[in-house]
Amino acid sequence: MSAQEYAFIVLAVVGSASAIAVVTARNVVHAALYLVLSLLSVGGVYLVLGAEFVAWVQILIYVGAIVILFLFGLMLTKAPIGRDTLDNQRRWLGALVGLGIFAGLVFMIQDAFDVRGDAWAFEPVQATTEQVGSAMFRSYILPFEAISFLLLAALIGAVVLARKDDAA
Amino acid sequence: MVAETADAAASGIIRYTWVIALLPFISAALILFFGKRVPGKGSGFGILAVGAGFVMSLAVLWHFVQGGGIYASSVSWFSVGSFEIELGQYVDGLTAVMLVVVTAVSLCVHVYSLGYMHGDVRFTWFYVVLSLFTGAMLNVVIADNLIQLLVGWEIMGVCSYLLIGHWYEEKENSDAAIKAFLTTRVGDVPFMFGIFALIFATGFTTSNIHEISELVGGPGVSASLVSAAALLLFGGTIGKSAQFPLHVWLPDAMAGPTPVSALIHAATMVAAGVYLVGRMYQVFLAADPMVLQVVGIVGGITMFGAALLALVQFDIKKVLAYSTISQLAYMVILMSVGEAGRNAAFFHLFTHAFFKALLFLGAGSVIHAVHSNDMRDMGGLRRTMPVTFWTFVIGSAALAGLPPLAGFWSKDELLVAASEGHEVVFTLLLVAAVITAFYTTRMVLMTFFGELRSDAHPHESPASMTGPLVALAGATLAVGFLGAGPAGAVFFDWVFLEHPEAVELVPWVAGLSIAAAVLGVVVGWFVYRRYRDPDPTLEMGGFSRILVNKYYLDDVYLKGIVHPIRDTVSAGVYWFNQHVLDGVVNGAARVTRRAASAIGWFDRTVIDGAVNGAGQVTRGFSGVLRFIQTGNVQWYAVALFVGVIALTIVFVRIA
Amino acid sequence: MIRLPLILIFSAFLFSAGVYGVLARRNAVMVLMAIELMLNAVNVNLVAFAAQLGDITGQVFALFVIAVAAAEVGIGLAIVILIFRNRATINVDEVNLLKW
Numbered sequence: 001m002s003a004q005e006y007a008f009i010v011l012a013v014v015g016s017a018s019a020i021a022v023v024t025a026r027n028v029v030h031a032a033l034y035l036v037l038s039l040l041s042v043g044g045v046y047l048v049l050g051a052e053f054v055a056w057v058q059i060l061i062y063v064g065a066i067v068i069l070f071l072f073g074l075m076l077t078k079a080p081i082g083r084d085t086l087d088n089q090r091r092w093l094g095a096l097v098g099l100g101i102f103a104g105l106v107f108m109i110q111d112a113f114d115v116r117g118d119a120w121a122f123e124p125v126q127a128t129t130e131q132v133g134s135a136m137f138r139s140y141i142l143p144f145e146a147i148s149f150l151l152l153a154a155l156i157g158a159v160v161l162a163r164k165d166d167a168a
Numbered sequence: 169m170v171a172e173t174a175d176a177a178a179s180g181i182i183r184y185t186w187v188i189a190l191l192p193f194i195s196a197a198l199i200l201f202f203g204k205r206v207p208g209k210g211s212g213f214g215i216l217a218v219g220a221g222f223v224m225s226l227a228v229l230w231h232f233v234q235g236g237g238i239y240a241s242s243v244s245w246f247s248v249g250s251f252e253i254e255l256g257q258y259v260d261g262l263t264a265v266m267l268v269v270v271t272a273v274s275l276c277v278h279v280y281s282l283g284y285m286h287g288d289v290r291f292t293w294f295y296v297v298l299s300l301f302t303g304a305m306l307n308v309v310i311a312d313n314l315i316q317l318l319v320g321w322e323i324m325g326v327c328s329y330l331l332i333g334h335w336y337e338e339k340e341n342s343d344a345a346i347k348a349f350l351t352t353r354v355g356d357v358p359f360m361f362g363i364f365a366l367i368f369a370t371g372f373t374t375s376n377i378h379e380i381s382e383l384v385g386g387p388g389v390s391a392s393l394v395s396a397a398a399l400l401l402f403g404g405t406i407g408k409s410a411q412f413p414l415h416v417w418l419p420d421a422m423a424g425p426t427p428v429s430a431l432i433h434a435a436t437m438v439a440a441g442v443y444l445v446g447r448m449y450q451v452f453l454a455a456d457p458m459v460l461q462v463v464g465i466v467g468g469i470t471m472f473g474a475a476l477l478a479l480v481q482f483d484i485k486k487v488l489a490y491s492t493i494s495q496l497a498y499m500v501i502l503m504s505v506g507e508a509g510r511n512a513a514f515f516h517l518f519t520h521a522f523f524k525a526l527l528f529l530g531a532g533s534v535i536h537a538v539h540s541n542d543m544r545d546m547g548g549l550r551r552t553m554p555v556t557f558w559t560f561v562i563g564s565a566a567l568a569g570l571p572p573l574a575g576f577w578s579k580d581e582l583l584v585a586a587s588e589g590h591e592v593v594f595t596l597l598l599v600a601a602v603i604t605a606f607y608t609t610r611m612v613l614m615t616f617f618g619e620l621r622s623d624a625h626p627h628e629s630p631a632s633m634t635g636p637l638v639a640l641a642g643a644t645l646a647v648g649f650l651g652a653g654p655a656g657a658v659f660f661d662w663v664f665l666e667h668p669e670a671v672e673l674v675p676w677v678a679g680l681s682i683a684a685a686v687l688g689v690v691v692g693w694f695v696y697r698r699y700r701d702p703d704p705t706l707e708m709g710g711f712s713r714i715l716v717n718k719y720y721l722d723d724v725y726l727k728g729i730v731h732p733i734r735d736t737v738s739a740g741v742y743w744f745n746q747h748v749l750d751g752v753v754n755g756a757a758r759v760t761r762r763a764a765s766a767i768g769w770f771d772r773t774v775i776d777g778a779v780n781g782a783g784q785v786t787r788g789f790s791g792v793l794r795f796i797q798t799g800n801v802q803w804y805a806v807a808l809f810v811g812v813i814a815l816t817i818v819f820v821r822i823a
Numbered sequence: 824m825i826r827l828p829l830i831l832i833f834s835a836f837l838f839s840a841g842v843y844g845v846l847a848r849r850n851a852v853m854v855l856m857a858i859e860l861m862l863n864a865v866n867v868n869l870v871a872f873a874a875q876l877g878d879i880t881g882q883v884f885a886l887f888v889i890a891v892a893a894a895e896v897g898i899g900l901a902i903v904i905l906i907f908r909n910r911a912t913i914n915v916d917e918v919n920l921l922k923w
Contacts, residue, residue, distance in 0.1 A: 002824045002825070004824065004825050005824065005825050005826065005829070008825055008829065008830065008833075009829070012829070012830075012833040015833070015837065016833065016836050016837065016840070019836070019837050019840040019841070019860055020840055022840070022844065022856060022857070022860060023840055023841070023843050023844030023847065023848065023853075023857055023860075028850060028852065028853065031853060031856060032856065035856050035859065035860070038837075038860065038863070039859075039863065042837075042863050042866070042867060045830070045833070045867060045870075046867075046870050048825070049825070049830075049870050049871060049873075049874040050874050051870045051873065051874065051882050051885070053882070053886075054866075054870055054882050054885050054886060054889075057886060057889060058866070058889060061889050061890075061892075061893055062859070062863075062889065062892075065893060066859065066892070066893055066896050069896055069897065069900055070852060070855070070856060070896070070900070072900070073852045073855075073900040073903060073904065074852050076904055076907070077851075077852065077903060077904060077907040077913050078907075079850050079852060079913070090802060090803070090806070090846055090847060091847045093806055093846065094802075094806070094842070094843045094844075094845075094846030094847035095843055095847070097806055097809045097810060097813075097842060097843070097846055098839045098840065098842045098843035098846070099839065100809075100810070100813050101809060101812070101813060101835075101838065101839050101842050102835055102836060102838075102839035104813050104816050104817065105831075105835035105838065105839070106832060106835055107820075108816065108820060109828055109831045109832060109835065110828070111820065113827060113828040113831065114828070115826075115828040115829075115832075118824070118826065120826055120827035120828055120875075121824040121825065121826045121827070122824065122825065122827060122874070122875045123824060123825075124825060124874040124875075125873075125874050125875075125877040127873070127874075127879055127882055131879050132879060132882055132883060132886070135879045135880065135882075135883050136883050136886070139880075139883075140880075140883050140887075143887060144887075147887055147890045147891065150890070150891065150894050151890060151893070151894050153894075154893075154894035154895070154897050154898050155897070157897075157898050157901065158897045158898055158900075158901040161898070161901035161902060161904075161905055162901045162904055162905070797921070798919065799919030799920060799921040800915065800916060800919050801854075801915055801918075802845065802846050802847075802848075802854070802915055805845050805846055806846050809842055809846070
């Protein structure tokens with residue numbers, strides 16, 4: 001167990017706990033804040049794994065923009081507070097399915113990889129921003145353009161959707 | 169297949185003689201269906217049919233008057249094995265005469281009933297049965313084979329029952345009708361057996377009267393069987409013509425309306441028995457002579473017994489009824505004497521029809537005026553009802569046998585035929601003539617002379633009733649001459665195509681018969697000149713008692729036959745019907761009900777259960793399936809994830 | 824030296840938590856948040872493999888996912904707000920017009 005692994009495990013625990021908290025919090029704002037925590041820990045995991053650019057982009061976009069969006073959304077829709085108003089009747093079914101998915105995934109992981117042993121231990125490759133940029137703008141330029149198109153469409157769409165209907 | 173005799177070249181009306189018998193049947197059907205809606209309530213159809221029949225009958229008779237020949241034709245009705253049953257007509261002089269008689273009397277009765285039955289509760293039905301009866305009698309007369317004759321015979325029996333019981337609201341009327349029907353039935357059974365015996369005796373090939381008459385007496389035909397058949401046939405005559413011991417129904421049958429009595433019990437139905445004997449005379453001749461002796465004895469007993477019974481009757485119709493029985497017995501006795509007797513009997517049948525019908529209709533007129541049948545309630549009616557009086561007198565004179573009326577000539581024939589070697593019969597006939605004249609005079613005097621003994625206000629009857637009276641009186645006056653010796657006795661030429669031997673007027677016989685009739689009239693005059701109360705005939709002690717109780721014969725029948733059968737056989741049959749037959753029927757009904765309720769249970773539980781179950785299953789399925797589309801996105805997500813898990817497992821396992 | 828399976832299990836856990844959130848939450852915004860969790864789990868996977876294999880493609884892909892997630896959240900929230908305007912509720916149980 002190396003230091004990286006320790007760091008990872010700590011971050012993983014925090015992230016997992018806060019993820020649980022996100023989906024079970026009674027207060028929506030608390031949930032959003034827990035989401036921040038979770039996303040931050042995920043960003044930390046990226047750092048541990050040597051993906052600097054992705055980590056900062058994660059924090060920047062997710063925590064900085066998306067969670068803010070969530071908060072705005074919650075505010076505009078006057079989200080209520082309380083367990084019964086937040087969770088529906090299907091809690092148990094959702095738990096079941098969630099557990100099922102988790103079990104299935106774990107089973108596949110364990111089937112494909114050796115969990116106990118060190119067969120799959122690796123040293124994370126440090127990736128530089130320059131690598132990311134050159135890969136993106138050379139090999140993956142097409143998806144990049146497509147993504148920008150998508151963002152444009154989303155932008156326009158969001159504006160159109162959220163516009164108040166004027167009496168025409 | 170139409171078979172015709174050698175005289176088939178006959179043309180014109182005689183080929184269609186059968187139409188005369190068909191017309192009343194058609195009119196009966198018409199009256200039945202349309203009678204109530206037609207003005208005249210159906211009487212028009214009946215009168216038209218019978219009137220047309222009468223005219224046609226006259227035409228047929230004219231054929232024979234001119235010396236025409238016999239005509240016969242038939243069609244096949246159905247066959248039993250090799251035995252064929254036909255529908256046909258056999259038209260000879262006798263048929264023609266009978267046709268005229270039946271249609272004439274029936275026509276008079278139809279017209280008379282317009283007045284007599286006016287306002288009756290079942291006027292239309294009356295005419296239906298009247299037409300039906302006329303049709304049946306005409307059928308009997310023209311029938312060329314025994315089966316057809318039997319059919320008409322039986323229909324007449326039924327119609328007689330219906331007509332006698334016309335006013336069935338009174339129990340005694342329906343009782344009389346049943347008595348008439350059953351008593352004639354008792355005679356019909358031997359009649360049927362007689363027919364079968366005859367058919368069998370002649371080799372089981374034909375029921376045609378003409379053919380049987382020719383075969384009988386030939387070789388190969390068992391004489392004893394023929395004798396037995398003759399006796400059995402006579403049984404039918406005893407029943408239908410009210411001879412001893414089956415005469416008991418005729419007096420009671422007077423409960424029916426008077427036109428019915430006139431038609432049925434004077435002219436037609438009762439005559440059918442005598443007609444039968446005459447038609448089948450070859451059979452009687454071929455049989456053992458003992459048979460004819462039996463016939464004579466029966467006739468003799470009946471004649472005397474009935475004549476005596478007429479003496480103690482107060483109901484005018486009952487007097488006429490017993491008189492009819494007595495006259496029929498006259499004819500029966502004549503039949504037993506031989507062929508000459510047969511001819512004379514037919515002549516008497518012919519004339520008797522007219523004057524007896526006249527007497528009955530006249531009695532009906534009197535009854536209608538006084539509203540009572542009892543002669544003790546009458547009296548002095550000659551002043552208030554002249555037409556009825558004079559026509560009645562004419563009829564009575566004919567009945568008593570006074571010349572020159574019809575009764576005298578036919579009685580004369582009787583006596584002449586009997587005088588040839590049958591002294592006993594001759595004497596009996598004379599004595600009976602005296603008694604006949606006596607009770608006839610009694611009847612006339614009590615009804616029309618003296619003073620009215622009741623509160624009724626009699627007046628002459630309407631024209632529809634007096635018209636037929638006059639017509640019949642005219643006929644009575646005229647027809648006598650048809651058989652009279654001095655006038656040529658053309659009757660026998662027409663009827664039998666032969667001129668019988670003893671038809672001349674034998675003076676001493678004629679003188680005796682006149683003397684007998686006059687004696688009876690004179691004695692009656694003296695006894696009943698003044699009304700006598702109580703009637704002298706009732707004052708003869710034990711003799712009167714016997715007569716009033718009708719020789720106790722009715723009691724014998726009732727206690728000896730009816731009651732035992734009713735209390736044992738009928739009761740047994742009734743019990744059987746109620747418990748066994750009805751039990752079976754009710755039991756079947758119960759079983760059916762149980763089965764039905766079981767099937768109902770089955771239907772409700774199993775079938776409806778299946779149907780409802782199908783519905784429930786569908787509901788169950790739909791209840792499950794509807795979750796596929798709840799509209800809830802998260803539910804869809806659940807389904808999606810579950811599917812993912814499943815597919816994962818599948819792929820991992822397979823791969 | 825990090826053991827890869829651990830990272831994968833972490834990612835699986837995040838994903839499951841996201842699934843539970845999607846299925847069990849009533850508020851539409853909460854559901855969107857849970858979806859974000861799921862997307863993050865995928866990203867962790869991508870980056871982990873990129874690190875293990877030394878292939879930069881994983882990280883590039885992860886960036887794309889982030890961009891898409893952002894777009895999706897924007898549109899998603901716009902829609903949620905519209906629904907809220909129309910129905911005065913964003914309870915997913917009550918927005919069931921697609922029901923039969």
